[in-house]
Amino acid sequence: MTGDAPLLTARDLSKAYGTTRALDGVSLDVRAGEILAVMGPSGSGKSTLMHCLAGIVRPDSGELRYRDRDLIAASDAERSALRRGEFGFVFQFGQLVPELTCLENVALPLRMEGVRRKEAERRAAYWLERLDVADVAGKRPGQASGGQGQRVAIARALVTEPSVVFADEPTGALDSLNGEMVMRLLTECAEQSRTAVVLVTHEPSVAAYSHREIVVRDGRIRTSAGSAR
Amino acid sequence: MSLSHTLLALLERGPRHGYDLKQEFDAQFGQDRPLHYGQVYATLARLLKNGLVEVDAVEHGGGPERKRYAITTAGVTDVEEWLSQPESPALYLHSTLYTKVVLALLTGRDAAAVLDAQRAAHLDLMRTLTRRKTRGDLADALICDHAIFHLEADLRWLELTSARLDRLAEEVRS
Amino acid sequence: MSASWLRQLAFGVRLACRGGVTGWTRVALTATAVGLGVAFLLLAASVPNLLEARDTRVAARVDDGQGPDLPDGILLVVMTDTEFRGVTIRGRLLQPLSATAPTPPGVSALPKAGEMVVSPALDELLAEPGGALLRARLDYRVVGRIADEGLAGPGEFAYYAGGDQLDGKAGVRRLAAFGDPSPGPGPDPRLILMAVVAFVVLLAPVAIFIAAAVRFGGESRDRRLAALRLMGADLAMTRRFAAGEALAGGLLGLGVGAVIFLAGRQLVDRFTLWDISAFPADVRPSLPLTALIAVAVPALAVGVALGVLRKVAIEPLGVVRRAGQGRRRLWWRLLPSVAGLALLAPMLAGLVDTDGQLARVQVGGGAVLMLMGVATLLPWLVEAVVRRLGGGGLSWQLAIRRIQMDSASAARLVSGVAVAVAGAIALQTFVAGMESAFTDATGADLSRAQVTAALDEGATPARAREISGRLSATPGVRSVTSVAYTDVELPDTDDYSSLVVGSCAELRELARLSRCRSGDTFIVEGARAERDTVDPAEPPRPGARVTALGTGWTIPATATQVKARTLPDGSTWNRTILATPAAVPALAAKPLRLQYFIDLDQTRPDIGELVRNTAAQVSPMMAVYGIREVKVDSKFSGILRGTLVGTVALLLLIGTSMLATMLDQLRERRALLAALTAFGAKRGALTRATLWQMAVPVVLGLVPAVLAGTALGVALLAMLGFPLHVSLTQLFVTVAAGAGVVALVTLASLPVQLRLMRPDGLRVE
Known part of the structure; x- marks a missing residue:
C-alpha cells in the first residue's frame, strides 16, 4: 500500500461483555482505500472489533484513533457525528427502514446530516443508479429482492462518501450469485472513491475481495499477513 | 482432469488436426497453462492405439505431414462413460496438508502456524482468482469459481482443523 | 366433527x-x-x-314526618347538620317524649341528654389531634357507634345526640317513626x-x-x-x-x-x-x-x-x-x-x-x-x-x-x-x-362578609345582642351584622311580607337611608320590573294594618320609600318593612328570627370552624353557611x-x-x-x-x-x-x-x- 498515515489506528484494544472477553489486546491499522477482511469463526470477537473500530462500542482499554481524533475519549455525540459523516455501514439485514422507499432510505444518512430533502434524494438517486438498483427507487424495501435490498444498503453506506465503510456479513443472507454481485459492486465503488472497507465475514470467498485479511480468534488477532495485491 | 477424455470429447464435434485441437483446448480450458504440442500428439497416439480415434485424412502440404483425427464409435462411448462417471471423492482423503499438520504435531512444531501460513497462501490465491474473475468474461468467471470453491473447501477444512487442533494433537501423540 | x-x-x-x-x-x-x-x-x-x-338505608332513616301532638311514641328531632373543614356532618338532636319513641336505624338505644352515638368515620375524626375544634362543637360524650345499617356509607360522618327541652321550639320535628312512609317517584328519569x-x-x-x-x-x-x-x-x-x-x-x-x-x-x-x-x-x-x-x-x-x-x-x-x-x-x-x-x-x-x-x-x-x-x-x-x-x-x-x-x-x-x-x-x-x-351568580360580595349564620328559633333583642357579642368575640371575626326579622301578614290578601327591626345602623345595611332616627319606619318596595318577575305581589303600603307575631300593627303613614341595598350574600330585601325598635314597641321585645353576616379574617386558620363552634354554643340549631359567589347545585x-x-x-x-x-x-x-x-x-x-x-x-x-x-x-x-x-x-x-x-x-x-x-x-x- 502507500505510505499514507493510517486512517484508523487501534492499539491493544480490549472489551469484555460481562465475564466474556470479546476483545483481548487487538492492534491494527486501516489505511485509506484498503479493503481489510476481518475473518474468524462465530463468537470470535470480529463483530465486536468492528463495533469498536466504528465507534459504536467504546472499548474498555487500549488506544483508538481515527485520523488525529481519539475515539475513546470522544463523547457519544461526537462518535455519532463521526459515524454519520465519515463512516458508512452495511449489515446482514434489518437495516433498511421498512416504511421508507428505497430512495428515501439511501437519502437517510444525508438527511440526518441536515442535507435538504431534494438534494439528498438527488444524490441518493445517483448512488442507486451506480449500484444498478434505480428501478426500485420508489419501492419499499419489502417489495425489493434480497440482493436489491443489499445493494440499496450499500448505496446508503456510500452516499455520504465516507472514508471507511464497515460491512458486517454483507452477503450473509444472499445466494452466491447475488453475494458476488454485491461484493463486486461494493469493492468497485470503494476502490474508485478510495474508500476503505472493513469487511467482517467468515466466508473466505467474500474475504477474497479484500486486499488483506486478519483472523480473529478468541478475541485476538491470529496472523496478519502482509498486503498482497 | 483427464486430457485424453477432453481431447476425445472435443473431437466428437468433428474431425480436427492435432494443431486445431490444441488451439481449441487452450481457448476453452488452457487459461492456466497452454498445452504443448508433444502432449497433444502423445495423447492422440495413445487414443489411436486404443481404437478410440482414427485418422480421417492425411494432408501433404509444404511442411510436415498433417493428420486429421476423427472419433470412433468406441471413442464416443468412452466419452459418454467418462462424463457420466462421477469423480471419486476419496481422492482428497490423504491430502498433503493433512500430512503436514500431523507431521508438525508429531515433531512438536506449531501446527497452528502451518495452518495459518496455509490459509494466507490459499487466500492470496483466492484473491488473485477473484480479481481475475471480476475482470474477465463469463468463461473466466466459471473456471475461477471452480478453483475458488475448491480453495474455499480447503479453507473451511483449515478453519475446522484449527479449531480442533488440541484434540488432534492428543490423538496423534497418544 | x-x-x-x-x-x-x-x-x-x-x-x-x-x-x-x-x-x-x-x-x-x-x-x-x-x-x-x-x-x-x-x-x-x-x-x-x-x-x-x-338508597334503602337512606330511606329507612328519613325523619321528616310530622307526628301528632300527643306525647305517646313521639321522638323530637332537630336537624343539626354542620360542616367541618369541608366535610359535611349529619347531625340530629333527639329527645324522646315517651319510652315507646322510635329509635333511628343502626342505633340500639337513644342517647341521653349530653351523650351521642357517632358513625365510625366521625369517631375517628373526633379522635384525631385536629379534631379538638370539632370536639368543642359536638360537646357530647360518645356512648356508642351507629351501626352500618344506619349509615349511607362507611365514610359518612354522622351523629345522634340526646337533647332536652326541645319541645315547642321552632324547627323541631315530632317523629312517630323513622323511614319514608311514601317512597317517592324514584330517581329523576333524567x-x-x-x-x-x-x-x-x-x-x-x-x-x-x-x-x-x-x-x-x-x-x-x-x-x-x-x-x-x-x-x-x-x-x-x-x-x-x-x-x-x-x-x-x-x-x-x-x-x-x-x-x-x-x-x-x-x-x-x-x-x-x-x-x-x-x-x-x-x-x-x-x-x-x-x-x-x-x-x-x-x-x-x-x-x-x-x-x-x-x-x-x-x-x-x-x-x-x-x-x-x-x-x-x-x-x-x-x-x-x-x-x-x-x-x-x-x-x-x-x-x-x-x-x-x-x-x-x-x-x-x-x-x-x-x-x-x-x-x-x-x-x-x-x-x-x-x-x-x-x-x-x-x-x-x-x-x-x-x-x-x-x-x-x-x-x-x-x-x-x-x-x-x-x-x-x-x-x-x-x-x-x-x-x-x-347555576346562578348570587351577587354576593365576599369583601363584606364570608359567612352567614341563621337562628330560626328566634331571640329577643337582648339575647340577639348577646349572640352578636359572642360572635364578635370569636377570635378572627372582624365584624358582625345582624338582621332581626319576622313575617307580617298583609291585609285583605294571603300575602306576607317581612318586617325587619333594627337600629338605624343595622337598617342601613339593608337599604339606602338618607335620614334615619329612632322611631322611623321605611318601606323597601323594590323595582317594579323585578317585582313583576320575581314576586308579583304588591308591596306593603304606609297606613296599612298588618299582623306580626299575632299582634296587629299599623304601618305609620310617615313611612318613607327607600331603595334596597344588596347584602353580603347577594340578597336584597325587597317588599320589606324596615322599622326602628321605637316604631314597633309591641314587637320590640319579642323573639325575632336572626340572620348574621360575619366578616372574617380569612388568613387565620380554621376561622370558619371557630365561628361554627361559637354558633353551636349559642344553640345547636344555629346554622352556619359559607357565602358563595356562585350558587351551584x-x-x-x-x-x-x-x-x-x-x-x-x-x-x-x-x-x-x-x-x-x-x-x-x-x-x-x-x-x-x-x-x-x-x-x-x-x-x-x-x-x-x-x-x-x-x-x-x-x-x-x-x-x-x-x-x-x-x-x-x-x-x-x-x-x-x-x-x-x-x-x-x-x-x-x-x-x-x-x-x-x-x-x-x-x-x-x-x-x-x-x-x-x-x-x-x-x-x-
Whole structure:
C-alpha cells in the first residue's frame, strides 16, 4: 500500500461483555482505500472489533484513533457525528427502514446530516443508479429482492462518501450469485472513491475481495499477513 | 482432469488436426497453462492405439505431414462413460496438508502456524482468482469459481482443523 | 366433527400456555389487561346494587314526618347538620317524649341528654389531634357507634345526640317513626338517562381496551401458527387454534378480573368520592350483568382473534399481511354515526317520551353507535389525512411514512383514547349543560362578609345582642351584622311580607337611608320590573294594618320609600318593612328570627370552624353557611368531578395497553433501531419521530372525538329541553387529559426505545 498515515489506528484494544472477553489486546491499522477482511469463526470477537473500530462500542482499554481524533475519549455525540459523516455501514439485514422507499432510505444518512430533502434524494438517486438498483427507487424495501435490498444498503453506506465503510456479513443472507454481485459492486465503488472497507465475514470467498485479511480468534488477532495485491 | 477424455470429447464435434485441437483446448480450458504440442500428439497416439480415434485424412502440404483425427464409435462411448462417471471423492482423503499438520504435531512444531501460513497462501490465491474473475468474461468467471470453491473447501477444512487442533494433537501423540 | 373441534380449541388453549417464556408473558399480559377491564366491568355492574343498598338505608332513616301532638311514641328531632373543614356532618338532636319513641336505624338505644352515638368515620375524626375544634362543637360524650345499617356509607360522618327541652321550639320535628312512609317517584328519569349514558361512555372504551389486550403479542402467535401450518394444519384448524388461544386469554382474564374485583372491593370503603362511600358488601355485581360479562368477554376475545386472522394469511412458511386492499371506504364507516344520530333524532324533535323504557334503550343505543362511529371512522380518517401529508423534517418524514405503511395499527392504537374522550365530552357537555341551568351568580360580595349564620328559633333583642357579642368575640371575626326579622301578614290578601327591626345602623345595611332616627319606619318596595318577575305581589303600603307575631300593627303613614341595598350574600330585601325598635314597641321585645353576616379574617386558620363552634354554643340549631359567589347545585359539580376522575382512570387503563402495544412494536424494530444508531442517527431525531408517530393519530383521533362527543352531549341536552351549553374549559381539560395520557405513554416508552437504540441490538442475530 502507500505510505499514507493510517486512517484508523487501534492499539491493544480490549472489551469484555460481562465475564466474556470479546476483545483481548487487538492492534491494527486501516489505511485509506484498503479493503481489510476481518475473518474468524462465530463468537470470535470480529463483530465486536468492528463495533469498536466504528465507534459504536467504546472499548474498555487500549488506544483508538481515527485520523488525529481519539475515539475513546470522544463523547457519544461526537462518535455519532463521526459515524454519520465519515463512516458508512452495511449489515446482514434489518437495516433498511421498512416504511421508507428505497430512495428515501439511501437519502437517510444525508438527511440526518441536515442535507435538504431534494438534494439528498438527488444524490441518493445517483448512488442507486451506480449500484444498478434505480428501478426500485420508489419501492419499499419489502417489495425489493434480497440482493436489491443489499445493494440499496450499500448505496446508503456510500452516499455520504465516507472514508471507511464497515460491512458486517454483507452477503450473509444472499445466494452466491447475488453475494458476488454485491461484493463486486461494493469493492468497485470503494476502490474508485478510495474508500476503505472493513469487511467482517467468515466466508473466505467474500474475504477474497479484500486486499488483506486478519483472523480473529478468541478475541485476538491470529496472523496478519502482509498486503498482497 | 483427464486430457485424453477432453481431447476425445472435443473431437466428437468433428474431425480436427492435432494443431486445431490444441488451439481449441487452450481457448476453452488452457487459461492456466497452454498445452504443448508433444502432449497433444502423445495423447492422440495413445487414443489411436486404443481404437478410440482414427485418422480421417492425411494432408501433404509444404511442411510436415498433417493428420486429421476423427472419433470412433468406441471413442464416443468412452466419452459418454467418462462424463457420466462421477469423480471419486476419496481422492482428497490423504491430502498433503493433512500430512503436514500431523507431521508438525508429531515433531512438536506449531501446527497452528502451518495452518495459518496455509490459509494466507490459499487466500492470496483466492484473491488473485477473484480479481481475475471480476475482470474477465463469463468463461473466466466459471473456471475461477471452480478453483475458488475448491480453495474455499480447503479453507473451511483449515478453519475446522484449527479449531480442533488440541484434540488432534492428543490423538496423534497418544 | 365437534369433538375434533373441541380438541383443536383445547389445543389452542394449551398452545397459549406452552409458548415458552414469551408465551407465558403474552398470556399473563393479556389476562392482566383483560382482567383489569373485567374488574372495571364488574364494578360498573355493581353500581345498581350499590345505589340501591344506599338508597334503602337512606330511606329507612328519613325523619321528616310530622307526628301528632300527643306525647305517646313521639321522638323530637332537630336537624343539626354542620360542616367541618369541608366535610359535611349529619347531625340530629333527639329527645324522646315517651319510652315507646322510635329509635333511628343502626342505633340500639337513644342517647341521653349530653351523650351521642357517632358513625365510625366521625369517631375517628373526633379522635384525631385536629379534631379538638370539632370536639368543642359536638360537646357530647360518645356512648356508642351507629351501626352500618344506619349509615349511607362507611365514610359518612354522622351523629345522634340526646337533647332536652326541645319541645315547642321552632324547627323541631315530632317523629312517630323513622323511614319514608311514601317512597317517592324514584330517581329523576333524567338522572337515569344520565346514568345510562355514563355507563355506555365508560364501557365502550373498556370494550376497546379488552379487544386491544387480546391482540397483545399477536405477531409471535402468528409465527407459531405458521409453524403449525408447516406441520400440516389447515386454515380452519389454525383459526380454531387461535380461537382457543384467545379463549384462554379471555377466560383467564375473567378469573383475574374476578380476583382484582374481589380484592379491590375490600378497599372500597377507604375511598370517599364526593361525600359518597360504599360498604364492600354493597359492591355486588348484578347477576344478569355478571352473566353478560362472563359470556361477552370471551366472545369478544375470540371475535377479535378471528377478525385479526382475516387480515393475515398464515402460510406454512410465514405470515403474510394482506396489504394493499385499496383505500378504505367511507360510507360504511359513517353508518354507526348516522344510525346513532337517527336513533337520537326523534327524541330531539320531542317525538318520544323521554321517560319511557324505550327511550333509555334508544338513548343508550344511540350513544353506543355514536361512540362506535368514532372508532370506525378513525382508520379512514388517519389514512385519508396521512396520505396527503408529506414534506417536513426527517423525524416527521419517518413518522408519516410509518403511519402510511400501517395506518390501521396507528388508528387502533389511539381509538381507545378517542372513544373515551368522546364519551367523556358527551357526558360532560350533558352534565355541564344541566348544571348551567341550575347555576346562578348570587351577587354576593365576599369583601363584606364570608359567612352567614341563621337562628330560626328566634331571640329577643337582648339575647340577639348577646349572640352578636359572642360572635364578635370569636377570635378572627372582624365584624358582625345582624338582621332581626319576622313575617307580617298583609291585609285583605294571603300575602306576607317581612318586617325587619333594627337600629338605624343595622337598617342601613339593608337599604339606602338618607335620614334615619329612632322611631322611623321605611318601606323597601323594590323595582317594579323585578317585582313583576320575581314576586308579583304588591308591596306593603304606609297606613296599612298588618299582623306580626299575632299582634296587629299599623304601618305609620310617615313611612318613607327607600331603595334596597344588596347584602353580603347577594340578597336584597325587597317588599320589606324596615322599622326602628321605637316604631314597633309591641314587637320590640319579642323573639325575632336572626340572620348574621360575619366578616372574617380569612388568613387565620380554621376561622370558619371557630365561628361554627361559637354558633353551636349559642344553640345547636344555629346554622352556619359559607357565602358563595356562585350558587351551584352540588349534585352536578360532584358528577362532573366524578366524570373527570372516571375518565382519567379509564385513560390510564387504556394507556397501559397502549404502552404494552408500543413496546411490542418497538421490540420488533430493535435490529433496525440499533442499525440506525450505528449509522450515527441522532437519538433526538428518532425520539421525535416516535413522538410524531403518536401525536398525529392522536390529533386525528381527538378531532372526531370532540365533534362526536359534543354532538352527543348537545343532543342529550336538547332532548331534555335544557339550554344548549358547551363548556370549553371542560372540553379542554378532557382533551388535554386524553392527549396527556398519550404523551405519558410515549414518554414511558422512551427509556425502552433508548435502550433498544444501543448497539447491543446489533448482536442479537
